[in-house]
Amino acid sequence: MSLPQTQQQILLARRPKGVPVAEDFALATGPVPQVESVGPGQVLVRQIYLSLDPAIRGWMNESRSYLPPIALGAPVRSGTLSQVVHSTVPEWQPGDLCQALAAWEEYSLVPAQQLMGKITKVPGIPLSSMLNVLGGNGLTAYFGLYDVGQPKAGETVLVSAAAGGVGSIVGQLAKLRGCRVVGLTGSDDKCEWLCGELGFDAALNYKTANLSQQLKDVCPNGVDVFFDNVGGELLDLVLPRLALRGRVVVCGAISEINRTEPGPGLRNVMQLMAKRARMEGFVTLDYADRYAAARDELAGYVREGALKTRDEIVDGIEHAPAHLLRLFSGDHRGKLMVKVADPS
Ligand SMILES: NC(=O)c1ccc[n+]([C@@H]2O[C@H](COP(=O)([O-])OP(=O)(O)OC[C@H]3O[C@@H](n4cnc5c(N)ncnc54)[C@H](OP(=O)(O)O)[C@@H]3O)[C@@H](O)[C@H]2O)c1
Known part of the structure; x- marks a missing residue:
């Protein structure tokens, strides 16, 4: 050749x-x-x-x-x-x-x-x-949400960077488990896309004022699972909104990766104690022996039209x-x- x-x-x-x-x-x-x-x-x-x-x-x-x-x-x-x-x-x-x-x-x-x-x-x-929903993004959403977040039907799942590759899949997988899903993202257009096309129950533009109050309004019973892609100040703002026995899935911290100086750090960590909450990170590569089964399940959702990417x-x-x-x-x-x- x-x-x-x-x-x-x-x-x-x-x-x-x-x-x-x-x-x-x-x-x-x-x-x-x-x-x-x-x-x-x-x-x-x-x-x-x-x-x-x-x-x-x-x-x-x-x-x-x-x-x-x-x-x-x-x-x-x-x-x-x-x-x-x-x-x-x-x-x-x-x-x-x-x-x-x-x-x-x-x-x-x-x-x-x-x-x-x-x-x-x-x-x-x-x-x-094969690089998106049946690749790294889909597998990250699947194992992070289902294994680490362990959402149950009726619970409220909040996801940050919700309109991104991982976040947009997380929200839809949470809907498939019967959860109420709220997304955080950086523009009103993306909020409309999440609710209008992907079936999220609510979405908030984190760049607008009064985010903390808006979050309280859309999650009146607190956040059972927070799937966090952003970290930093947004994570800190969500911690007081956790429900009793809430779970924070630490997927990534994109707000931190370009910092040239250390950020202000988390001020609300004690909320984990007060809410008996769990905060746990994960790396998708650790689930390699289950990729094939997860891919089959995700492919089924895509074919049924239940998962849009x-x-x-x-x-x-x-x-x-x-x-x-x-x-x-x-x-x-x-x-x-x-x-x-x-x-x-
Ligand atoms: N744990 C693992 O094994 C694993 C594997 C793969 C990916 N990840 C993590 O998953 C996360 C999502 O990755 P992805 O590939 O799907 O990326 P993505 O969500 O498609 O893109 C990143 C999004 O993050 C938001 N963003 C960027 N800078 C921000 C900032 N300073 N503050 C707040 N939001 C910001 C932007 O959306 P907005 O318009 O919403 O701001 C942007 O579209 C990343 O944190 C990544 O590191 C983890």
Whole structure:
């Protein structure tokens, strides 16, 4: 098979200070790894979709998180949906679709262990959904809400960043369990979308005044499960609204990841004691042995029309940085992705 000699790559040009900006990235032209260069245990993949997630921001810092930082001058990395071009390991054959952790370039040489599972197309569901509702976002919503939040019918579930990739699925899964669902998001339009199209019972724009009073009004019996994607001041504001034996699911803290100085911290932690409440974090990767069953359940909801998702996909790897920045401006609904190529 003949491959092009050169490809586009998106490099980390410098480490962001605060919210990333376009100048933190550089579009470059690099060599395409050729079939002859695929060594033992390696697989040559072609990127089909890039998944744009808040975690990428953490990897752009110098400090190590659960993965090493992206090196300065190296391609940015993210979760991807990729297709095998050539392989030296029997488990992977040319044409296989896989979920991977791979570089922002068109073709990558990756160790086989960096491929995180084969993707089988699900009839009637677009391939891009394998990175959204049947991928990281759906699985995060599923395990965070059902396993950690443990919502019961009739309870009130509140979710922050409710119009985003994870949050929009959390709210609908809570409705499927018979809960009353309230979303917090950053614009009136998004509030309308949540209630009008996704079936949320109420949604509040957290940027408007008197949020605390509004929350009291829409959750008169308190919040039984708070699925928190935002952290910081919004989390602090919700803690006094917890119901007795409430649960706070710590999914993420997007309000904190661009801070250059420590935030003010939580002032209302003692509410956990007063309400006999539980606050628990989770990492979706810990549930890998249950992904297949969860995917089947989520696919069933999508087919029945009980779970609606939105993929905001931009074409062309060169647009990846600008599209990523929309995570922090809030200028999107649902899941952000970049389409790099069509699968063969
Ligand atoms: N625990 C895990 O294993 C795991 C796995 C995947 C993702 N996560 C976490 O899940 C959360 C959601 O991720 P996602 O990929 O679905 O992103 P997303 O919700 O699609 O996008 C982020 C949204 O957060 C809101 N936001 C951004 N900056 C904010 C700020 N300073 N204050 C308040 N809201 C802000 C914006 O919406 P608004 O218009 O509403 O402001 C934005 O659209 C993130 O915290 C992520 O780290 C955790």
